[in-house]
Amino acid sequence: MAKKQKQFRPKARLPKGLRDLRADDVAARRAMLATIMQVYESYGFDPLETSAFEYADALGKFLPDADRPNEGVFSFQDDDDQWLSLRYDLTAPLARMVAENYETVPKPFRRYQTGQVWRNEKPGPGRFREFTQCDADSVGAPEMAADAELCAMVSDALEAVGIPRGDYVVRVNNRKILDGVLETIGVPAGEEGALQRMTVLRAIDKLDRLGADGVKLLLGDGRKDDSGDFTKGAGLNSDQADTVLAFVGAGDEDRSKVLDTLRGLVGTSETGLAGVAELEEIATLLDATGYGPDRILFDPAVVRGLGYYTGPVFEAELTFDVKDEKGNPIRFGSIGGGGRYDDLVSRFKGTPIPATGVSIGVDRLLAALEALGRNKTKSLTPPVVVLPLDKDRMADYQRMVFDLRNAGIRAEMYLGGAGMRAQLKYADKRGAPVAVIQGSDEFEKGEITLKDLVLGAELSKEIEDNTTWREDQPAQVSVSADGLIQAVKDMLARPHMQA
Amino acid sequence: MAKKQKQFRPKARLPKGLRDLRADDVAARRAMLATIMQVYESYGFDPLETSAFEYADALGKFLPDADRPNEGVFSFQDDDDQWLSLRYDLTAPLARMVAENYETVPKPFRRYQTGQVWRNEKPGPGRFREFTQCDADSVGAPEMAADAELCAMVSDALEAVGIPRGDYVVRVNNRKILDGVLETIGVPAGEEGALQRMTVLRAIDKLDRLGADGVKLLLGDGRKDDSGDFTKGAGLNSDQADTVLAFVGAGDEDRSKVLDTLRGLVGTSETGLAGVAELEEIATLLDATGYGPDRILFDPAVVRGLGYYTGPVFEAELTFDVKDEKGNPIRFGSIGGGGRYDDLVSRFKGTPIPATGVSIGVDRLLAALEALGRNKTKSLTPPVVVLPLDKDRMADYQRMVFDLRNAGIRAEMYLGGAGMRAQLKYADKRGAPVAVIQGSDEFEKGEITLKDLVLGAELSKEIEDNTTWREDQPAQVSVSADGLIQAVKDMLARPHMQA
The missing domain is CATH 3.30.930.10 (Bira Bifunctional Protein; Domain 2)
Known part of the structure; x- marks a missing residue:
């Protein structure tokens, strides 16, 4: 940490032939x-x-x-x-x-x-x-x-x-x-014929690619490929x-x-x-x-x-x-x-x-x-996302997340600094099935809004298709704050969530 | 594979600071x-x-x-x-x-x-x-x-x-x-005091090892350790x-x-x-x-x-x-x-x-x-080992292993070249609960011998202790060949196997 040097900014890049697994x-x-x-x-x-x-x-x-x-x-x-x-x-x-x-x-x-x-x-x-x-x-x-x-x-x-x-x-x-x-x-057996045997092995190994005729050339004097390169044969x-x-x-x-x-x-x-x-x-x-x-x-x-x-x-x-x-x-x-x-x-x-x-x-x-398409693996269940709309009440939102988690539901709070729109976008990007929302109005009424994001996505498509809304399973429900856990469980149990 | 060279024999050793996990x-x-x-x-x-x-x-x-x-x-x-x-x-x-x-x-x-x-x-x-x-x-x-x-x-x-x-x-x-x-x-704040702040951090980090007095020296002019090496302090x-x-x-x-x-x-x-x-x-x-x-x-x-x-x-x-x-x-x-x-x-x-x-x-x-002693992990269940005593009947032994495995029992055949003594020693070393034995006598009678290796080990100790044998659960039983799977299951269900 000596004196300040000109900022070196490395390029964020993977070396060739490597990858990240998401x-x-x-x-x-x-x-x-x-x-x-x-x-x-x-x-x-x-x-x-x-x-x-x-x-x-x-x-x-x-x-x-x-x-x-x-x-x-x-x-x-x-x-x-x-x-x-x-x-x-x-x-x-x-x-x-x-x-x-x-x-x-x-x-x-x-x-x-x-x-x-x-x-x-x-x-x-x-x-x-x-x-x-x-x-x-x-x-x-x-x-x-x-x-x-x-x-x-x-x-x-x-x-x-x-x-x-x-x-x-x-x-x-x-x-x-x-x-x-x-x-x-x-x-010849033993060391004497070793090189020749290896050349034969390598020729046979190319059967798939070159066919019997190509292999025969490699077993014999050798083979010139399309680019003109000559491979010496096994003789x-x-x-x-x-x-x-x-x-x-x-x-x-x-x-x-x-x-x-x-x-x-x-x-x-x-x-x-x-x-x-x-x-x-x-x-x-x-x-x-x-x-x-x-x-x-x-x-x-x-x-x-x-x-x-x-x-x-x-x-x-x-x-x-x-x-x-x-x-x-x-x-x-x-x-x-x-x-x-x-x-x-x-x-x-x-x-x-x-x-x-x-x-x-x-x-x-x-x-x-x-x-x-035969991978039998289910991918990781995405988390329920709690949206902290009121920065003064972070502890309340945090408590909701911990309550959900203690009830066995994978859950997280949005931890970025942005507003409701960005928070919902985040929940979508995470593939979250449910968003938990409590603004100040809802807080005063002791209520919480749950958004069924899977149904929401389907409904946006249906609206485009000019088909009717479903009445029995609204994409958004208002529940009492102390019934949060059960309400989330109920929403996660909706048939379209199991798809 | 050119001509034969003098055999190089590398030493089998791990580089320092590395290890194999068994x-x-x-x-x-x-x-x-x-x-x-x-x-x-x-x-x-x-x-x-x-x-x-x-x-x-x-x-x-x-x-x-x-x-x-x-x-x-x-x-x-x-x-x-x-x-x-x-x-x-x-x-x-x-x-x-x-x-x-x-x-x-x-x-x-x-x-x-x-x-x-x-x-x-x-x-x-x-x-x-x-x-x-x-x-x-x-x-x-x-x-x-x-x-x-x-x-x-x-x-x-x-x-x-x-x-x-x-x-x-x-x-x-x-x-x-x-x-x-x-x-x-x-x-000073910012870059100007950065080195001094880092020196303070490092001094505090040594609290566990040096105690408050040692840290105070490092916060001040510096500290000479037992070997006489001097570490410059934060000043x-x-x-x-x-x-x-x-x-x-x-x-x-x-x-x-x-x-x-x-x-x-x-x-x-x-x-x-x-x-x-x-x-x-x-x-x-x-x-x-x-x-x-x-x-x-x-x-x-x-x-x-x-x-x-x-x-x-x-x-x-x-x-x-x-x-x-x-x-x-x-x-x-x-x-x-x-x-x-x-x-x-x-x-x-x-x-x-x-x-x-x-x-x-x-x-x-x-x-x-x-x-x-709080590792809640059970280690891998050791396999049942089938002993191939008669080299002419490898296919029969192999079939027993596959039958056991298809019944959900982890099983293997001894695949080394040695005789019965070594085979039993191998089963012991693998921690096998049961050894499956069929020599030519047993084969002619349509029987198979099962050895309870866990009980066997206990009994050898008890014999040394001059205590009595257990009659109800013999360490070795003879079963009919077509009852093999059930007999192995019964033996694996013995109470001492669950320990």
Whole structure:
């Protein structure tokens, strides 16, 4: 507070790719998250909350885009010069937490976590740099039952929040099967073929966007896109590429048929056969619990971009279209997924620790529900607003508000400095159902006026329509001051208030 | 995925001053927050969620420690080189949000927000670099009723989460009164005396720690602490300092008496008299709504460190002691507070916008409730655990789990790779009430064994105590496989399970 400086006036603006969530958004998101968390908890997952940032080396570099391993993360230095990064997902902090507390946590360690993650990427429409995930993982769980239950759980969660069966599908695949197919067509196993396998994975991942022909180019020598940019391919010959495409196209509602096709494609590859056996075990577990192909589909086209998956992978996809304002169809597509990542915790410990997990993209799912008009959430009930018309009697108005609130009615007093017109406008803007009014005339008569703002809005429309007024439920009533609470309750109980 | 490099093994560790919240912590915090938010909502505050970071210039520098204005914040550069900072409180983002959306938000804008904030400060016991606040603010609200209701609301929130009346107090003061007192004793008004006023504020803020004598030194020439470090004082003479100390000591349960004392101390200072009038209005509003001095106390010793307060300030304090493990008393002290900050939004807009708000420190309040044993939260019900003893029959076990879950019972299957001993140990570690066991013998007989793990634990203790076994409720029962659900329900309904 030294001597006065020229006033610096900052611009009030959010950085790109960030946003504010207003009341209705917050309420909708909270309700949806509560439902998902309830499903996760019913499966025996316990909540965990880790911090927003971690040591950069502990988070590792497991972002989807392996081409830019150093980008995508917000990082800063601690006062001891060590690098910290905002978490970019909830899996890396879990791996750190389990490794750090390995001796004391129950094994398997089953936790769910919901929270924000941050990615330093180019924002776009519906693409933010801060978003919310809701993850569940079992660490130290080699059993395929761990993967099968995650597929079932995502299916349960989607239905619980309001996506009807038939409007979503959980697609399941196994990384080992692709490895087996590649081994069979001559791509070297182990580290030697790692880069080629990753290029194949990335090519398959583009099936939706490029179609089979485009993918075949990327499996072969490479592909030039419309802008003239060339992407180098995986270097497979045409026969090899066709085998990969046969694998990719093997998805079917008949799980046995998928397993037969895959068994044919992996030949004698041990890795491939192990993958098929795992998928077969998942089929048995899903059949036993009644999760049919209408909910969970075996589809080898699902590879998931992340390098760290080692076995089963799954992706939850919304299959319906909605129309945007211009009538164009929007498909929401993937709203979550996951898989087995047996190496993520072990990179701290040095010994392999089998783990599997799933993540739901909360923002996308919420957007989809809202586009569908299927968001079951009621928004927050707006408050009854008391208008303080007489500044000398603030205490009286305050008492009314407290009396209403003590009677269980959400209520507030207008606290700005303006007159009646502005006060009523405020009540409208707040969506208030009822305004409580007592000017000096009414005060002298011991009366209070209640305005039914919902009916008032309807009536203004009806007047425009030249229809008649309703006599039985006047938009404005005068009540005795000591009957305030009951009168407000009566007004809130009017049928049109429940809409 | 280039060629193999020497394996880098990072250390699994949290950065200092951060922590993981385990299941019970998360559940307790969530329940407490839900209660506070319900109280805030009943007062008409709507939820808002802003992003974790903002432009550094938009957040400004309003940290408590004005001595280090550039420190205390985690900052990093965006890809366009602009500086971003993690939010250090929830007020600065609110000011940015309101300024950015001033034309469209209802005015007054009444929002609450709960979320993490981050401070780059030295961590210590119970002092973290990431913590949670729960704030409510009215922006564009010049009325004292806005301040009075916040004091009442904090009081309601504390009682709602389980702090009994008498174990907390909300202390209220007004910055203008101190300014008036200082004016009366000759400290220049306006910018000229700003530094001296701030030094006085900081001295008063140390009353708890240093006592009146220590504060008097800091009001005068300065004070040397035990380590020999000298803190320069505010430069008041002894008479001036005594007047300030008289002001600081004017707190009393009789609000009129406090107002009389303060009126005497501010003399003819317009600022001071305005402050007393504001405090008097708050007294009227609190009296009208029945919030007596047992809940809300007028206490001029409350100044709150932050430079930005401009009128009423309040601080919620827990007044009980608890004993630590060594029997030493711990006082939790302040768990929240706030006040009027008429300049925070206006620094964006250029025109003054009156605002007032309150913040509850969620972590401290939760710690206090736990120390008191008064946390009303039930922790998450642990799951029933099904033990898969026969690896060939995983699908059968999985079906049992799904059947239990569909019957509304939280349930999971042990998913690790180990045998019966480890499986039972896992169930114990999870706090499971019941273990469901079906080995091959039982399977052949069409039976399932249920183990009452709660009773089992009690019985092991009783055996050690040489007391008798209970016959009516055996710790282990054999039931027919098709009666599983009902048998588990019966076991969960045993009286000792409800404890």
